[in-house]
Amino acid sequence: MEPNPMLAFYSVTPQGLEDVSKYPQLLAALLEDPTWSEEDLKKLAGLNLLRVFRAVEESESPSFTTIQNNR
Numbered sequence: 001m002e003p004n005p006m007l008a009f010y011s012v013t014p015q016g017l018e019d020v021s022k023y024p025q026l027l028a029a030l031l032e033d034p035t036w037s038e039e040d041l042k043k044l045a046g047l048n049l050l051r052v053f054r055a056v057e058e059s060e061s062p063s064f065t066t067i068q069n070n071r
């Protein structure tokens with residue numbers, strides 16, 4: 001199987017964002033940009049993910065706990 005050239009593109013890490021320890025600096029820089037609101041930054045920092053997790057948890061689909069208990 002030949003390597004996918006697009007994967008090389010996506011594996012490039014922006015300088016200054018080598019790992020999650022750099023996220024506070026990213027969020028601080030974005031907060032200084034007037035095009036980013038505090039609400040936008042909250043979403044970027046994880047509120048969207050939490051919203052999705054809550055929606056999944058509240059859905060009628062079996063939860064992970066239910067699946068684990070039924071094993």
